[in-house]
Amino acid sequence: MPFLVVMMVISRLKSNTSKMHAIKYISLIACFAILNSFSTVFAQEIDFGDYSSIYNVSVAELNPGEDIEFGMLVQNEGVVGINLSNSKILTIDGVKYLDVIVDITADNYLLLNGDLSCQTNPSCRIPFTLQAAYANRGSNNTNQAIIMSVAANIASAQFPIRYRGNVPPGPPPTPVYEGFNPNLFQETAYLYIYGFVNVGSIDAGSYTSNVTISISYD
């Protein structure tokens, strides 16, 4: 429809020069419109964690050296789980008012002696289902834990190091100034990793697998 209107306007112009000018400017406007349609528009968002290297985040095991240990299981034992209260606990230390993005990725199978060829061999692998939760109210308390959503053995969540309730984020973080002490703004959040295995008719022996946790500020 706009195209028809434009064509009608051009056809009513008397001289050829006017028509040439009209075509030139209309084609320019069309060109701008097309180019502008490629530009990306973002909502306003400030990721404070991006802009200062002084905002450190660290992860550690609450009980170092302790694995997610299912112990001794008997062939065909079926589903055996480690629940939240017996989970592996990690601590995340960071700036309390910043959000962290946490991704926990678990292998789909425990493999006999860690042998990768067992990934396709049902007689030497144990299916593992990941579960995870976090607590960000300042204490290691599973009753305060929030269960993370898990898809394809990847648990993901974004949360502030310190719970701020159902309110919007507070004012921007304190800028770094002379005498700035980042420890005043540090807080610890807790990560709980657990899950279950399904033991079928498999070979006896030692089975292992791995969980990788990655953390960054939003």
Added chain:
Amino acid sequence: MRTVIPSYLFLIAVFLLGSSVVHAQNTNRKISANINIEARIVNSIELITVKSITLGQQQPEQDEIYVSSLNDVNAGYMIAVGSPNALFRLNFQQQRVLTRVDGPGTLTFEYEISGNSIEEQRSAELIEADNKNLQFNQEGRYYIWVGGRVNLSNALPGSYDGDFTIEIEYI
């Protein structure tokens, strides 16, 4: 027309620049950690009864029957099969009541068990009824002989029947 082409190019250039996405310098770090998951799978335990305990025919004047688990050929014989070298616990009910098949009457049988990691009855060791830590041999086998003792002083003549419960679990 000579000025038209440069102005086109200029405007196109301005809009191409405007459409590019500009990011501030990003210093965000990603940290990571790894955790192991472990499980040890053992073979399920099988208990094979090779031979039942045999008491034979007893005489009326006989007050007691005793079948030694250590040296009597009438002792029952079982083989436990599990994970090689794995430790296990063995429990059994030492006293069992046998019921008379053809009428009223019971007998109390007191079981005696001995076990060995090699298939040799006479070098076996007596196993107490309470928990005992035992070990499967390199082939995942443990040999068990079952004997016992029964008092016949008040027993009515006839056949008596009963069962024996043995429980094995990994430690």
